[in-house]
Amino acid sequence: MLGKNFQAFLLFSFFLYAVPCYSLPLKTQGRWLVDERTGERVKLHCANWPAHVFPMLAEGLDKQPLPFIASEIVKNNYNCIRFTFSIHMFTRYANLTIEESFDRLNLKKAKAGVIKHNPFVLKMTVPQAYEAVVDVLGSYGLMIDADNHISEPIWCCSNDDGNGFPNDPHFDPEEWIEGLKMVAQRFKGKTQLISIGLRNEPRGKNQNATLWFDHYIMEAAAQVHQANPDVLVIASGLNFATDLTYFKSHSLKSNFDNKLIFEGHSYSWGGKGNPWVDGSVNKACADKIGSLNNNLAFVTDGENAVPLFFSEFGIDRKQMPARDDRFLSCFSTWAAEKDLDWGLWALQGSYYLRENVTNMEEYFGVLEIDWDRVKNPEVERRLGLLKQTLLDPKSTAPLSYIMYHPQSGACVGEGMDGQIRAGNCKGLTRWTHNGHEGPLELRRTGLCLKAIGDGLPPILTPDCSQTTWKPISASKLHLASKDHKGEYLCLHLEPPFAGNIVTKKCICVGDDPTCKDNPTSQWFKLVETNIEN
Ligand SMILES: *[C@@H]1O[C@H](CO)[C@@H](O)[C@H](O)[C@H]1NC(C)=O
Ligand SMILES: *[C@@H]1O[C@H](CO)[C@@H](O)[C@H](O)[C@H]1NC(C)=O
Ligand SMILES: *[C@@H]1O[C@H](CO)[C@@H](O)[C@H](O)[C@H]1NC(C)=O
Numbered sequence: 001m002l003g004k005n006f007q008a009f010l011l012f013s014f015f016l017y018a019v020p021c022y023s024l025p026l027k028t029q030g031r032w033l034v035d036e037r038t039g040e041r042v043k044l045h046c047a048n049w050p051a052h053v054f055p056m057l058a059e060g061l062d063k064q065p066l067p068f069i070a071s072e073i074v075k076n077n078y079n080c081i082r083f084t085f086s087i088h089m090f091t092r093y094a095n096l097t098i099e100e101s102f103d104r105l106n107l108k109k110a111k112a113g114v115i116k117h118n119p120f121v122l123k124m125t126v127p128q129a130y131e132a133v134v135d136v137l138g139s140y141g142l143m144i145d146a147d148n149h150i151s152e153p154i155w156c157c158s159n160d161d162g163n164g165f166p167n168d169p170h171f172d173p174e175e176w177i178e179g180l181k182m183v184a185q186r187f188k189g190k191t192q193l194i195s196i197g198l199r200n201e202p203r204g205k206n207q208n209a210t211l212w213f214d215h216y217i218m219e220a221a222a223q224v225h226q227a228n229p230d231v232l233v234i235a236s237g238l239n240f241a242t243d244l245t246y247f248k249s250h251s252l253k254s255n256f257d258n259k260l261i262f263e264g265h266s267y268s269w270g271g272k273g274n275p276w277v278d279g280s281v282n283k284a285c286a287d288k289i290g291s292l293n294n295n296l297a298f299v300t301d302g303e304n305a306v307p308l309f310f311s312e313f314g315i316d317r318k319q320m321p322a323r324d325d326r327f328l329s330c331f332s333t334w335a336a337e338k339d340l341d342w343g344l345w346a347l348q349g350s351y352y353l354r355e356n357v358t359n360m361e362e363y364f365g366v367l368e369i370d371w372d373r374v375k376n377p378e379v380e381r382r383l384g385l386l387k388q389t390l391l392d393p394k395s396t397a398p399l400s401y402i403m404y405h406p407q408s409g410a411c412v413g414e415g416m417d418g419q420i421r422a423g424n425c426k427g428l429t430r431w432t433h434n435g436h437e438g439p440l441e442l443r444r445t446g447l448c449l450k451a452i453g454d455g456l457p458p459i460l461t462p463d464c465s466q467t468t469w470k471p472i473s474a475s476k477l478h479l480a481s482k483d484h485k486g487e488y489l490c491l492h493l494e495p496p497f498a499g500n501i502v503t504k505k506c507i508c509v510g511d512d513p514t515c516k517d518n519p520t521s522q523w524f525k526l527v528e529t530n531i532e533n
Contacts, residue, residue: 084148
């Protein structure tokens with residue numbers, strides 16, 4: 001049972017924060033997630049928050065009060081949390097209190113922090129504390145995906161951690177399903193818990209697609225669905241959530257009354273070498289998008305489309321290595337184009353204990369190590385467009401384009417002074433274009449974009465027939481127009497992103513694999529939308 005003060009606090013926080021405009025639960029409708037009652041689309045833009053690691057408590061409760069953390073999530077326009085748990089939290093440690101858990105690991109300083117900022121969790125058991133966080137997040141209007149990250153409460157994931165595939169040394173399939181059922185039952189009726197991720201990132205030498213998708217996923221999903229028919233069930237791709245290609249030649253045995261969705265993950269690493277800095281960046285991006293489509297996102301196409309929740313991607317925002325910077329620009333254009341549901345890795349600024357280090361910083365975290373502010377606000381700006389809904393399956397409005405510059409997170413439109421400018425993506429100018437090669441018109445103005453020279457801002461002209469733009473390079477992310485000499489000029493915007501857009505000589509748009517300059521200042525994506533502003 002929750003304490004009286006805790007209940008009063010929940011009631012209080014409920015009134016302070018806006019209630020979302022959709023109701024829960026959700027269901028699938030083709031490739032979209034929709035409000036089960038109204039059929040309106042609900043887009044997930046989530047952050048991951050681990051509770052599965054050694055102490056089995058949501059990270060950061062030693063640093064800031066839970067309501068403060070929840071309000072930071074809302075303030076930064078995330079509408080949900082992928083909240084990780086380990087199976088043993090429910091099957092083996094269900095009677096362990098948080099205090100005992102911290103004492104067992106001798107985490108004195110972290111325990112003192114929890115006593116200071118969130119004393120109400122101390123005497124709770126591990127499952128009660130997990131539920132308490134779900135309750136508070138729900139009271140802030142946030143949705144929660146309960147993600148089974150791993151079986152043991154340890155840092156995840158490697159090929160040989162024994163938790164990778166059913167019947168690995170620490171992955172008992174019976175205990176796994178038992179644990180999932182406990183979570184499903186526990187949250188029955190609490191509709192803020194929208195989904196249960198059946199298992200994060202299956203991996204390792206024992207992987208077997210038939211066993212995974214036709215046997216284990218079907219069995220786990222059936223049990224969860226029976227215990228709690230409201231929640232979505234999430235099936236991860238193989239090989240660390242990068243591979244759903246089984247469904248190129250097989251179909252789903254059941255979608256559990258329109259409740260089953262897939263999840264996929266991607267980072268700047270994986271594959272051979274470091275293509276983001278060792279070769280052509282346009283090619284690296286084309287290859288990344290090609291494999292994302294081929295291995296994962298194809299499930300969102302066609303008659304039997306299923307939603308793909310892209311529940312992990314992220315970058316090191318503390319050191320901002322070039323490869324992460326470029327990966328993020330590339331990935332953002334793809335996620336915007338597909339208008340995917342997604343979950344960023346990660347919210348947390350620190351861990352109580354990870355890989356034997358106490359108070360370890362998370363460089364990928366939205367929040368600073370003390371959880372008191374955003375670590376890198378520029379990254380939040382870059383994610384801005386992805387936090388908007390761009391496609392509505394019910395909309396009858398015609399499609400138009402938003403011109404998105406992923407390196408800055410800006411969208412391109414007409415400024416007050418009639419100049420072409422990069423600015424806020426909300427309520428901004430829409431463009432029309434034939435998608436291949438043709439005039440780029442400021443929608444419903446009869447005015448078209450025209451390049452007038454290297455280093456000069458493009459102008460708007462009513463003489464549209466004399467203008468033509470085409471997405472070029474392997475990545476198709478350069479918007480280019482030929483000048484009077486027949487040479488391409490590309491739209492270009494560089495840091496500090498304050499000035500006007502200009503056109504410049506295109507960077508590394510040819511086939512030359514030795515061309516290694518960074519072209520991302522010239523990446524502009526025409527992103528389709530049917531949402532009127
Ligand atoms: C927790 O305690 C209850 C009551 O004593 C017991 O029935 C249950 O098996 C215990 N659970 C675990 C996981 O130890
Ligand atoms: C995968 O599992 C199925 C079902 O048990 C089995 O028939 C098949 O041989 C396995 N595949 C591999 C590659 O081990
Ligand atoms: C953590 O410490 C244990 C025990 O000393 C050791 O076996 C293990 O390898 C260490 N793990 C890491 C990631 O350093």
